[in-house]
Amino acid sequence: MLTPEACDSIRRAVIAVPQPKQDALRPTTVRPYEAKDFEVIYRLDQQCYPPGIAYSRFGLRMFLAEPGARAWVAEEGGALAGFVLVRQVRSTRGHVITLDVRADRRRHGIGRALLTAAEAWLAAQGVRRVRLETAVDNQAALAFWQRAGYEVKGTLPGYYLDRDDAYRMEKELG
Numbered sequence: 734m735l736t737p738e739a740c741d742s743i744r745r746a747v748i749a750v751p752q753p754k755q756d757a758l759r760p761t762t763v764r765p766y767e768a769k770d771f772e773v774i775y776r777l778d779q780q781c782y783p784p785g786i787a788y789s790r791f792g793l794r795m796f797l798a799e800p801g802a803r804a805w806v807a808e809e810g811g812a813l814a815g816f817v818l819v820r821q822v823r824s825t826r827g828h829v830i831t832l833d834v835r836a837d838r839r840r841h842g843i844g845r846a847l848l849t850a851a852e853a854w855l856a857a858q859g860v861r862r863v864r865l866e867t868a869v870d871n872q873a874a875l876a877f878w879q880r881a882g883y884e885v886k887g888t889l890p891g892y893y894l895d896r897d898d899a900y901r902m903e904k905e906l907g
């Protein structure tokens with residue numbers, strides 16, 4: 734998760750959005766973020782991170798409006814179960830700003846499906862390397878990113894709130 738300190742006018746690329754593992758009782762769809770989703774993703778982000786690390790409304794709006802930023806949501810029967818926000822930083826570099834899945838819907842492939850959609854879009858823009866930051870004590874996220882092919886490239890001391898360390902992780906898109 735990128736801090737506000739460290740930081741859609743882009744054209745819409747037409748890409749197929751991969752879908753998560755389907756639960757017959759609760760089918761999940763990944764679709765591009767729309768402005769009407771803002772309040773729900775804001776609240777989800779507040780639930781996913783501790784105070785001070787979760788984004789303010791202002792911070793989240795700022796990241797969504799950044800040049801090169803793009804987001805997707807996972808929807809289940811009209812309810813949002815997760816979202817991902819990424820940006821193309823330079824022509825061949827991408828950044829995962831945040832990826833949030835509702836606590837009661839984790840381990841159902843939703844995070845993977847959101848990330849796959851984001852990576853496919855980044856790759857279609859010409860991005861070759863994607864980076865992100867994650868708290869060193871966030872074991873679930875670390876396992877998730879490693880499973881998705883991201884490698885720890887270094888530690889960022891005091892990255893969160895000038896107090897908590899983060900790993901810098903990177904992946905080469907194939």
Ligand SMILES: CC(C)(COP(=O)(O)OP(=O)(O)OC[C@H]1O[C@@H](n2cnc3c(N)ncnc32)[C@H](O)[C@@H]1OP(=O)(O)O)[C@@H](O)C(=O)NCCC(=O)NCCS
Binds near residue numbers: 831835840843873880
């Ligand atoms: C990290 C997060 C996005 C993962 O989302 P998810 O939808 O639960 O992940 P998936 O179900 O797609 O998991 C894909 C794989 O990642 C790994 N994984 C995910 N969560 C894991 C956990 N808690 N422990 C171990 N491995 C895990 C597994 O290999 C999993 O595959 P499997 O379920 O077939 O074994 C979710 O836990 C979350 O939103 N956490 C809070 C916010 C956060 O920390 N975001 C990342 C910030 S950088």
